[in-house]
Amino acid sequence: MVNSHRYYPYPVLSEVSDDYHDSSFLANVEYSYSQDFLEFSFKADTDNKGLFDLIDSDHAVFAFHMECPQTSYRRVVTFKGTEHETRIRDNRLSGKLQVCPFIVATKPIVEYSNDKFNSDYQGFKFNLEAGSVLAIASCYEFTIQKEKDELSKIPSIFYITKHQDKNFKGFDITYPQDRIGVLLGEKEYQQYRVLNNNALIKNTLITFLILPALAQVLKIFKSEDPVVLEQYSGYRWFKSIQYRADQLDIDLAEIDMPEILLAQTLLNYPVLSSLFELADVLLLQDSGSYGEEF
C-alpha cells in the first residue's frame, strides 16, 4: 500500500494530515479474475457529515483513480453509494496497478466550510472547483498476475481463479471448452496470489494445484462412453493433453496406470523439482537472505 499525500491550499481529509478532526474516510478495493476480465469491487465511506452531505447533494463523489504505468491505463471510477463494482478487460493492464481513493468535487462549491475543520481553519470558507480533492485514503498497489502469455502461440491450458461461491473452501476443478480451471476458495485464492508473486516457489504452486487437476481430467480419456469422448475431444485442453501424450508415445485410453502417476509422467515428474525448489527456499531462509519477508 502506498500513501499519497500532497499539500493543498485548503483542508483535505486524510490519514496523514490534521486538517479535520474526529473524521475519517475509509476505502478498500479488491480484484479477482473472471475469464478475460479483472473484476474490481470498491468500498468507501466517511463519517464526516459535511462531506457525506456534499456527496448526497451531488456536489461530490467517491472517486477511485486507477493507473497502470506499463500500459498507460488511466481511469477514474466514481460512485455515490458506499459500494461499487467495475470490470476491466485484462489486455488493458499489465504489471503494477495503482488505485487511489478520493472524495472529489464534481461541481464548483462556493464558500465551502466544514464543522470538523481543524481549529486553524475554523471560520474559513473556500471556493472549490470541480475536480478538487476533498479527502484521500491510502492508495493500493496491485501486481496484475496473468494466467496466460498474451504473445505466446501456445497458451496454457490451465488457469487458477477464485470460486464463485464465496463460502467455498479448498479447491475444485472445472473444464469448460478452452482451459482447465482450478477454482480456489476465497481465503485459498488470496493466499495463492500472495505466494504467486514469489518466483522461487512458482513450480511448487503449479505442481500443488495442477497435478491433481490433470489427474482428474485424465479419467475422461479412459471413458468408454463414445458420447463423452465426442463431447470433449474437440476441446482445446483435450487436444493439448493428447498431443503431449503422443509425444511420449502414451495411449491415454489404453494405458494401465493410475491417473495420478500418469499426470506426473505428462508433467515430467514435477514433485522432485518442487521439493528441490522448496529445499532451496529453506536454505535461503536459514541464511537470512529473506529477512522478514518469509
Added chain:
Amino acid sequence: MSTTTFLPLLTENRITEMKIELDKGVLLEKFQNPTNDWLKEFFEDDPFRETNIAYTPFSLHMEAERPQDSEAMNIRLVYGNLMHLSDSQASDERLWAALCLGPFYSYVQYRWGVSSEQKIRDHFFFNFGPRRSVIRNAISRLWWIGRLSYEETLADPFAYSDYLSKHADFIFHVFELNLSNNKQLVRTLMEILLEFEDNNINVNTNHLGALMKYFNVLGGTYILDMMPTETLQEKLRLRLHRIVKEE
C-alpha cells in the same frame, strides 16, 4: 506483394543474454553491422519465435536527411499497421526488441545511431521504467505516440502526432508525463497548442516545458480527469499566454 505473417518475439532469456553481453562491451561492433545476420550466429539458432499476432509486413521511411523528420510518417506506418495490438501486448519488451532487431534493424540504426552501448540499450530494448522505456525504444515509441495521440474525430486522426513530431522535444515533454495516459487530457492540451499555432503564436520547447510543469502541478491539486474540459482549457490557455509573453 506483402502477405500476412506473425509478429516476432525475442524470449526474455535471450533479451537478458544480449544485455549481459552488451554490458561486457563485446556486442557494439556487431550492432554496427549493416545487417542482422550475426544474430543467428550469436544464438546458434533462429533468434526469434512467432507470436500469435498476425500482421502484414511493411517498411519504414528512412529517406529524410535528418532522421527525426521521418518520425511523423513512421508513426502513421507503425500505429496504422499495428493498431490491433492490445495495450498489454504493446507494453511487452519481447515484442519490440524483436521488431528492432528483426524487420526494423536498419531503421533503428538510421534513426538513433549505434555509436554506443547506451544507445543500443535505450533504443533496441527497454532500459528504463515502463513509461520511459516505451517512449525510448525505437519502434514502441512510434506505436505509443500513435496510440496516445490518435484522434479519430479529426479529419486526419494523426494530426496531433504530426504536430508533435515537427517540434524537437515536444514528444518528450508530452508523453513522459502520466497525465498523457488520459486521451481527453492529451486532446485538451493539443487543442490549445494548435489554437496557438493557428493564431501564429510561436510555442517553443521551453514554453511547452513550462506549460507541462504547470499541467503536472494542476494534476497534483485536482483530479484533472474530472475537471470540465472547458475549465482546464481556459487554465492552460491563460498560463501558456503568460509563459509566451514573459519570455
